[in-house]
Amino acid sequence: MTGQVRTVDGRVAGRRGQATRQKLLDCLSEMLSSSPYRDVKVIDVARKAGTSPATFYQYFPDVEGAVLEIAEEMAKEGAGLTELVAGRSWVGKSGWQAAEELVEGFLDFWRRNDAILRVVDLGAAEGDKRFYKIRMKILNSVTNSLTDSVKELQAKGKVDKDVSAAAMAGSLVAMLAAVASHQKGFTTWGVKQAELKPNLALLVHLGITGKKPTK
Amino acid sequence: MTGQVRTVDGRVAGRRGQATRQKLLDCLSEMLSSSPYRDVKVIDVARKAGTSPATFYQYFPDVEGAVLEIAEEMAKEGAGLTELVAGRSWVGKSGWQAAEELVEGFLDFWRRNDAILRVVDLGAAEGDKRFYKIRMKILNSVTNSLTDSVKELQAKGKVDKDVSAAAMAGSLVAMLAAVASHQKGFTTWGVKQAELKPNLALLVHLGITGKKPTK
């Protein structure tokens, strides 16, 4: 069921093959960090991996296909972001702490994977369903948990009923993703990392609970 | 000062030349809407414009260069977004109205220019200063006005002093931009446009004033 790794022409990849494949993915990953997506060429990736373009095409249909593999891998890791929200309390001091840790964890994940996430974002915005699905997988892990938190607070009467839990959670997560993508931008702008995070946490807290946090 | 339109090799473009140039830009714009950025080729743009690749290179150094021109044009229009915030009152019912109109105007602008904004976003995220500058120009028009609004409220003691006005404004604007980029995504997700906007307005209001709006 797991599906063995296969080459484009249907052969099953053995040890050596998988190593080569992985090396190509690693090199591609590096290239994405150092040069514009538009300029990443198959031949450069192959050269960097010490192999030939033909070998690349044996494992991936094209650059986009290989990028999807990397993104899929990252999405698996990203599913763990649920931990940042699941089972957290949003009242009192622990609420503020939850917001802070969510911001911290999210920004960190984005910073670690910024190169590939840029491309995923672009693909999703362009309407490519495969990229869109991956983006959803990552964001959903957080959004769904947040949506539940809002609904719970609504059930207790602590949050207005006319708030759409899903829309609110989605907007907040989109905000976190956007700010994370342009972190460097903020610093050039004159906003320091140190003051950015508390403000994001404040917004998250306001959005979820509708109230100012008690720190 | 304005600088006449010039070809790559330094000649000044006359009437006919400018028309051709503009046609190339229009066709490029269209192509960006219909196909992935990575796949937009000079030859396709030229063909669509009923001319040859050589002509394209007479006016632009490459695809990226032409995209920058389009983006610059859009940025001029985007500067008008300031109107959505400047001189608005954030107290009482007019505060809620201000938030609603900001969201409406911003999302609309983004929807009208989504194809080119995708590319600008990517370029900026990749660290290209030219794209970054254009993005700033657009966002600044809103962010600066919002920052002023927050500072004003702080001076009146209506907002906590420990809020960084710039960070708050920047985060809110980043959120709007992100949600706008993935508007289609939200609908697939089960969130309707109709419930998305009020929630965004609510978040904006909460962020700026720290309080729930009076509708």
Place this chain on the structure above:
DNA sequence: ACTTGTCCTGTCATGCCGTCAGCTTACCGA
């Protein structure tokens, strides 16, 4: 008609794309 400067394109060298046939290497059973 002639001149001048703008505008467009045919052509060419270069380099990447994507595919194939065929060679080498590793594994395995007899």
Place this chain on the structure above:
DNA sequence: TCGGTAAGCTGACGGCATGACAGGACAAGT
């Protein structure tokens, strides 16, 4: 030890995009 088989890799090739140039077409003024 010795084939046999499948995995793994690459050289080479037609095709296409790139980017540069020089020369021809065109419009406008004299």
